Amino acid sequence: MTPTPVPAQAPIHAPTTPDPARETSAAAVAPDAVTSPVVTGDGSSGRSRTAHRWRRARWTVLVLAVLALVVAVLAVQRPVTSTTPFAPDNAQPNGARAVAQVLGRQGVDVRHVTHVADAVAAAGPGTTLLVTPATMLLPEQVDALAGVDADLVLLGADDALVRAATDGAVSRVPGATAAVSAVAPSCDLPLAGRAGDLSLTAGLQTEPGAAGVTLCWTVEDAGALARVPASAGDGERTVTAVDDPSFVTNGSVLADGNAALALGLLGAHDTLVWLVPDPLDISSTGENGSPSAGAGVLPPWAGVVGLWALLVVLVAAVWRARRLGPLVAEELPVVVRAAETTRGRGRLYRRTRSRGHAAAGLRAATAETVARRLGVPRSADATVLTDAVARATGRSTHDVADLLYGPPPHDDDALTELARRLDTLESEVHRS
Structure with a gap:
């Protein structure tokens, strides 16, 4: 028997309802048709x-x-001016800018230096080297200053520098006091005659057996100024020491004849090398006039850079220091399920035996759940919530208060029992 052919049936079309899974796969195949930003596995984009x-x-x-x-x-x-005492660029009362400017107007080339090596190199024959008070000079620096070929003027120098510069002919008097009133020059130096009576500390004395020393403004056996002629190379030079350096400062230069004395001492030559020793300077000169080994150890900017580096370290320490404060929320790289978070927190509580903290968390969650179920506002106190739960469940207010606000459990079994009773209370509230 020949089988009857079955006519071909028309294809059955699926409903035209869009399939989200199929569209998603199509979008993955044809990325050009997708206009949304590409995200990574943690849910962030390049912009975020x-x-x-x-x-x-x-x-x-x-x-x-x-x-x-x-x-x-x-x-x-x-800064245009400095605050260094006796500096020629210091306009304050302890500076000497006034004297330096007057000398400059009179044609004197004032060279301000802060290193002994620079002062010795610039102080040649026919110049004046002024050394302002310095108490931290090294022995080799004292020898270098005492051996210059220029006329040497020492203001308030210590005993070691005074003795070295005058070959031991002059020394300082320990415990010298300032003159109460102006004293006559009592010497035949022309600059002393022009200055007249001055009120200066007389703290210099002549050593026994010394010759050629001239003392001016003397009080008893000590003088305020001592001048000694000395040999310098092929010529002669003078070494002048003044025990009281205040006569060159801006605050005292106009008193008595201080200005005449300052201009007479410092304006004798066309070039004045004004040395204000830097406390960090360790430079000097060797026997052949070349800088010593310690001349380049500390450059001029070493102190400023050191202070700036210290400031940067302090700022970095404060910036990176650990601060005590509230915890900062940090975005997690992955999403953790609530069940895993709950179990992990429970293990932490169990490991640290924080039964009271765990019980407080369970009670707070139950109180929030039953309050929302019963329509009790969050601002309500414990008594209002306890009364509402008691009416809904038929329990006594004492029993409800003990469950929600009772003492913490003393062991794990008590904590488990509390959790079971709280769950029962929630069930009773939901059934009410």
Whole structure:
């Protein structure tokens, strides 16, 4: 028997309802048709990661920008004057800018130096070397200053420098006091005659057997100024020591004849080397006039750089120091399920035996659940919530208060029993 052919049936079309899974797979095959941003496995995009990095680094960038601005301001705006005592660029009462400016108007080339090696190199024959008070000179520095070929003027120098510069002919008197009133020069030096009576400390004395020493403004056996002629190479020079250096300062130069004495001492030659020793300077000169080995150990900017580095270290220490404060929420790289979080927190509580903390968390969750179920506002106190739960469940208020606000459990079994009773209370509230 020949089988009857079955006519071909028309294809059955599926409903036109869109399939989200199929559209998602189609979008994955044809990426050009997708216009949404590409995200990574942690749910972030390139823009969000960039914004997050900027939020973390913006304070660092701000601090660095402020430090750079401060450095630029300090580098561009240098102070016109200094505050160093007896410095020729110090306009304060303890400075000597007034004398330096007057000498400059009279044609004297005033060279301000702070290193002994520079002073010795610049102080040649026919010049004047002024050494302002210095108490931290090294022995080799004292020898270098005492051996210069220039006329040497010492202001308030210590005994070692005075003895070395005068070959032991003059020394300082220990415990010298300032003159109560102006004293006559009592010497035949022309500059002393022009200065007249002065009120200076008489703290210099002539050593026994010394010859050629001239003392001026003497009180008893001591004088305020001592001048000694000395040999210097092929010629002669003078060494003048003044025990009281205040006559050159801005605050005292106009008193009595201090100005005449200062201009007469410092304006004798066309070049004046004004040495204000730096406390960090260890430079001197060797026997052949070349700088000693310690001349380049500390450059002029070493002190400023050291202080700036110390400031940077302190700022970095404060910035990176651990602060005690509230916890900061941090975005997790993955999403953790609530059940895993609950179990992990429970294990932590069990490991640290924080039964009271765990019980407080269970009671707080139960109180929030039953309050929301019964319509009790969050601002209600414990008595209102306890009464509402008692009416809904038929329990006594004492029993409800003991469950929700009772003492913490003393062992794990009590904690388990509390959890079971709280669960029962929630069930009773939901059934009410």
